[in-house]
Amino acid sequence: MRLHRNLVFAVIDGLHEIFNEGAYADKVVQKLLKRDKRWGSRDRGFVAETTYEIVRWKRLYAEIAEVRQPYSRENLWRIFAVWATLRGITLPDWKQIGTTPTRRIKGRFDELSTIRKFRESIPDWMDAIGEKELGAQWDKEISALNKQAPVVLRANSLKITRDKLRSILEDEKIDTEFIKGYPDALQLIERANVFSTEAFKNGFFEVQDGSSQLVAKFLDPKPGERVIDTCAGAGGKTLHLAALMKNKGQIIAMDLYQNKLKELKRRARRAGAHNIEPRVIESTKDIKKLHGKADRVLIDAPCSGLGVLSRNPDAKWKLQPEFLDKIRETQAQILENYAKMVKPGGTLVYATCSILPSENQNQVKDFLTSDIGKEFTFAKDKKILCSESGFDGFYMALLEKKI
Template identity: 70%
Template sequence: MKLHKNLVFTVIDSLVMIFNDGDYADKVVAKALKKDNRWGSKDRKFIAETIYEIVRWKRLYAEIAEVKEPFSREDLWRIFAVWATLRGILLPDWKQFKNTPTRRIKGRFDELSKIRKFRESIPDWIDEVGVKELGEEIWNKEIAAQNQQAHVVLRVNNLKTTKSKLRAVLMDENIETYSDEKYPNALILKERANVFITKAFKEGWFEVQDASSQKVAPLLDIQPGMRVVDTCAGAGGKTLHIADIMQNKGQIIAMDLYESKQKQLKIRAKRNGVFNIEYRIIDSTKIIKKLHEKADRVLIDAPCSGLGVLKRNPDSKWKLQPEFLDEIRKTQEEILNSYSKIVKPGGKLVYATCSILPSENEKQIEKFLKTDFGKNFKFIKDEKVLAHKSGFDGFYMCLLERLE
C-alpha cells in the first residue's frame, strides 16, 4: 500500500479532534470524508478505517510509540508510524517518519501483546470491571471480540418490501449481502459499503440495525392494534422495528428526554412509511404518571455503559469513566421503577441494554423484582448476547409480565 500525504494528514487532523478535543469519532469521520470530493471510495475507506483502527488501539500504539496524552502532532505521527509498521506498510521518505524504529516497534508489540490491557487496548479500570463481573475466561474472549470490526447489518422494513426483494435491489448496486436464520429480518453485508446513498435506503426499505438489537422488539410479543410505549426511544431504531411488527396498526408512544432525537425519529418514520407513532418529550414526571397502567407493552431500552458495543464505538472506552458506571446503574434502577408503572395489569415489559455487565442487567432485574412494585411482575425469560459467541453486538434483554 502506498501512503498519500493528503489522506494521512486528514487522518492526523481527525485524531487531534478525537483524542485532544474530545469529539466523537463517528462525527469526525463523517466530516473528514467530506473534505475533498475528488476522493474515491478507496480513499474514503482508508481514512475511515485508519481513524477507527488507531482509535481502537490507542493505548497499545501509544505505549509502543512511547507517547502520552495530550498528544502533540509529532506524537500522533509516531502513533501512525506504529499502525503502518504493524500492517507491513512501507513508510515513505517523509520528514514525519524520520528515524522511525521499525524493528523496535515489532519487538515492543510482541512484548506488550502478552499483557491483556495493552493487547486489547483498554483502560485498567475497564479491564478490572470486566474480570470482576464476567470472570477471566469469558472476559478474555469478550474483550477480544469487541476489538473486531463490526458487521454492517440491515433490518428489512416489511412495511415496504421483502428480504428477497431488498437483497436483489442491493445486488444491482453491487452490494452483496447474506442472511442468518437466527435473525429473520436481517441482511448482513459481505463487505462494508455506504448503504445510505442507495435508492433502497432513501425509499425506506431498510434501516441499519445490528442483529443483536433486532432481537429486542420481537421479545415484547406485540400484536397489531396494541398500545406500545418505547420509553427511551432515542432516534428510534427499535421504535421503527416495533411499528413494522405492528403493521402500522395500533399506537406507539415514543418518549425521550431530547427533542433532537425525536426530530431524527420523525424523519426516519416518514422515510419508513410509519404513521402510528405519537411523540412525547419527558420534561416532567407528569408525562409518566399520565400513562400509568395504560400500555399493553413497554420497552425500556435503558441508558447504559455501552460495553457491549465497543466494536461499533471504539472511542467510547476512552470517554467512559468509573463514576459514570456508578451513576448509570442508579439511573437504570430509577427508570425501571418509574417506567414499569406504565404497564397495565396483564401487560408485558422488556428491559434491555447494550451492556454485557451483570450489574447493569440481571442484577437490576433481580433488584427490581424484590421491590414493593416489582413484586407485581413475574420473570418470563431473558437473553444475554455476547459478542464472542454471536459475532454481533453484546446485548441483554429481559421479558417481564405484570400480574393481573
C-alpha cells in the same frame, strides 16, 4: 500499500480532534470524508478505517511509541508510524515520520501482547471490572469487541420483503447474505455506503445490528395494542415495533431529547410508519399520565455501552468508572418509574447494550424485590455476547405484570 500524503494528513488531523479535543470519532470521520471531493471510495475507506483502527488500539500504539497525552503532532505521527509498521506498510521518506525503529516496534508489540490491558488496548479500570463481572469470559469478549462490527440491515416489512430487498441491493452492486435466526436481517459481504442507495431513500431498510433486531421481537407486540417505547432515542427499535405491529395500534415513543424525536419523525416518514406518536418527557407528569395504560412497555435503558465497543471504539477512552455508578442508579430509577405504565396482564422488556451483569440481570433481580417489582413475575431473559454471536453485546429481560 502506498501512503498518500493528503490522506494521512487527514487521519492525523482527525486523531488530534478525537484524542486531544474530546470529539466523537463518528462525527470527526463524517467531516473528514467531505474534505476533498476528488477522493474516491478507496481513499475515503482508508481515512475512515485507519482513523477508527488507531482509535481502537490507542493505548497499545501509544505505549509502543512511548508517548503520553495530550499528544503533540509529532506524537501522533509516531503513533501512525507504529500502526503502519505493524501492518507491514513501507513508510515514505517524509520529514513528519522521520526514522522509525521498525525492529524495536515489533519487539515491543510482542512483549506487550502478553498483557491483556495492552493487548486489547483498554483502560486498567475497564479491564478490572470486566474480569470481575465476567470472569474467564472477559478474555474472549473484549477480544471480540475489538473487531470491526459487521454492517447489518433490517428489511422494513411495511414496504418490502427481505428477499426482494436483497435482489434490489444486488442491482445497486451491494451484495448481502442472510443470517440464520434473524428473519429480517441482511449482512453486507463488503462494506459500502448504503445510505446513498435508492433502496434506503425509499425506506426499504434501516441499518440495525443483529442483536438490536432481537429486542422488538422479544417484546412481541401485536397489531392493535398500545406499546410504549420509553427511551426511544432516534427510533431504531420504535420503527421495528411499528413493522411488527403492521402499522396497527399505537406506539408512544418517549425520550428526554426533542432533537432525537425529531430524527425519529423523519425516519418514520421514510419508513412509512404511521402509528408512532413521539412525546418528549418534560416532567414526571408525562409518565404518570400513562400509568397502567400500556399493553407492552420497552425500556431500552441508558447504559455503559460496553456491548457496542466494536462500533464505538472511542467509548473506551471517554467512559469513566464513576459514570458506571451513576448509570446503575439511573437504570434502577427508570425501571421503577416506567414499569408503572404497564397495565395488569401486560408485559415489560428491560434491555441494555451492556454485557455487565450489574447493569443487566442484577438490575432485574433488585427490581423484582421492590414494591412495584413485586407486581411483576420474571418470564425469561436473553444474554447476547459478541464473542458468541458476532454482533453487539446485549441483554433483555421479559417481565409480566400480574392480573
